[in-house]
Amino acid sequence: MPSEQVRGPGTTAVTVRYWAGARAAAGTEQDVVTGSTVGDAVAAVTVLHPTLEAIAAVSTLLLDGRAVTRETVVVDGAVLEVLPPFAGG
Template sequence: MPEHAITVRYFAGARAAAGTASETVSAATLEELTQLLADRHGERLSLVLKAASFLVDGLTRHDRTEPLPNGGTVDILPPFAGG
């Protein structure tokens, strides 16, 4: 497994913006991950990522500079309307 291999799962508007339900990438932090994904998928996903919540292995992550676990899963959850 490559260093910092991360499975990214997209939900709702993030899935539509990325054009895929999931992918595997290499990133050491959420900051690095969001930049990589924005570069790969374009402005539409970039806008979603700015407002999204992130779950790392099922736990909410707010600090985008904290290291990601090798082999971990990051769920990208855009804001949901309607409560």
């Protein structure tokens, strides 16, 4: 079951989806968090799921299907995907 943070006025909601080992570490398929950058969203999910921190550090981050850095600004309703390295690839 995804978790959801309470949103205040002027906050940006980001759906964070987890794949492979990131999903196992988070214990869920997705969360909805708030933040103004990809880094804010990643920080928020690692507070929810501390075991995700090491995996997120080496994962590819896709924002609405595009590879991004943690400094990338997010818009309300964006989808951030956490893709850890896959064996053999």
